[in-house]
Amino acid sequence: MKGPTLSARPVVLLVEDEPFVRMAAADALEEAGYDVIETAHAQAAHEILQSRSDIRVLFTDVKMPGPMNGLELASLVRGRWPHISIVITSGHLDPRRDVLPEKTVFIPKPYGEQAPARAIRALLA
Secondary structure, X not given: OXXXXXXXOOEEEEEOXXXXXXXXXXXXXXXXXXXXXXXXXXXXXXXXXXXXXXXXXXXXXXOOOOOOOHHHHHHHHHXXXXXXXXXXXXXXXXXOHHXXXXXXXXXXXXXOOOHHHHHHXXXXX
């Protein structure tokens, strides 16, 4: 089995359990110049992170199925892969800055089509 092909474009790991929201965000990010890896829950995202070294950004929803939510995933990523930039989104809560991992951007839902790409550009600048 071959490993993942490393991309010249920044790679974003998109974690969103709502299929239509995930599809729209992935399309917008790809149009903005990012390669996107999509998954519906944090456990799958963790497995992807363990197998790939080219991920530059985690874009995750907070509330999703499974034993780990997006805030827990973000904390895990900050501790284990500190070079990965993090964008967290939610339509159910607006977390206080002190519960977000360091160097994390929060975008409330619903967000505009360009909001994820703007946040990622700012983090990678």
